[in-house]
Amino acid sequence: MTRKLIISLALTAASMTAAAESYPQAVMKAQYRYEFQTTTTSGEEKTMSDDFILQIAPGESRFYSIKTQFLDSIEATPGGKEIVRQMAMNALTKSGGLKTNADGSIKSITLNKDAMAGIPRRGQLFQVYKHFGTSDMTVYDVIVDDNFEYTVPMSDLVWEIGDSTKTVMNYECQQATADYHGRKWTAWFTPDIAVQEGPWQLAGLPGLIMEAGTEGGEYRFTITGLQETSEPIEPIPGNRDFIKTDRCKHRRNMKEYRDNPNKALSAKTGMSLGLKASPNKHDDIETDCLR
Numbered sequence: 001m002t003r004k005l006i007i008s009l010a011l012t013a014a015s016m017t018a019a020a021e022s023y024p025q026a027v028m029k030a031q032y033r034y035e036f037q038t039t040t041t042s043g044e045e046k047t048m049s050d051d052f053i054l055q056i057a058p059g060e061s062r063f064y065s066i067k068t069q070f071l072d073s074i075e076a077t078p079g080g081k082e083i084v085r086q087m088a089m090n091a092l093t094k095s096g097g098l099k100t101n102a103d104g105s106i107k108s109i110t111l112n113k114d115a116m117a118g119i120p121r122r123g124q125l126f127q128v129y130k131h132f133g134t135s136d137m138t139v140y141d142v143i144v145d146d147n148f149e150y151t152v153p154m155s156d157l158v159w160e161i162g163d164s165t166k167t168v169m170n171y172e173c174q175q176a177t178a179d180y181h182g183r184k185w186t187a188w189f190t191p192d193i194a195v196q197e198g199p200w201q202l203a204g205l206p207g208l209i210m211e212a213g214t215e216g217g218e219y220r221f222t223i224t225g226l227q228e229t230s231e232p233i234e235p236i237p238g239n240r241d242f243i244k245t246d247r248c249k250h251r252r253n254m255k256e257y258r259d260n261p262n263k264a265l266s267a268k269t270g271m272s273l274g275l276k277a278s279p280n281k282h283d284d285i286e287t288d289c290l291r
Contacts, residue, residue, distance in 0.1 A: 025057055027228065034200075035222070036220070036282075036285070051067070052066065059132045061130045062127065064127045070120055071122050084119070084120060130154070135153065136153050143254060144264050149243070150245050173207075173211070181288045186213060187211065189209045189210060193226075194207060198221075200221060210222075251284055
């Protein structure tokens, strides 16, 4: 990370201190590993993962990708986007992946994973804010460069608590199951941490959800860390215009984009980028809207 970037982040953090005092204060922070099955463009079955943070305050919470939050925060600083762009261009030039014409315009770009390893990049783009006072959640997501938000009622999720128990991260947990938005979920929660919280849109049990997965194993959340905190639950970094939508419309639009990324990207850029869609061997995390 460059000195310029460090100074920029430090100045921005200082300027935001007063504003942060008005945000809800989290009292607990949990880290989860999110794993999901996918299919590459070559047809290979692959398990992908990302690390998330769940900030828990009295009555509300925020669930977000660590990688996405880091890059969003950088790009929200003055000059942040240019710094990241320059880091990427320098890495491409050094690795020989950037070819230019005589006039300096870009001729071709060949990505080298090793060369780009140190460049900040986003993880999963969805974020969930739960509001227990109003018994609903606000979900934020991105398709191409359009930002969307929609509301989900917590009443959609109804748990059945079972008798089975197991230990997760040294906590004794109870089993619970639920049919939620087209998938059957099994969760393990601990009454020893008396918050009705959990990863993603999962919540409402008499204890923190430590682990949860779908019946077919396509999606899984597993807690990897837990600590007390006093940090604020802040809005998503940057000035964004969010398009209000509804859950099913968004899930259908997301499927359409994954099935044909060129169509959406061409509509935005006016160019055909030649991207390949992955074979659709794994359904969306919420399948009820796609039937």
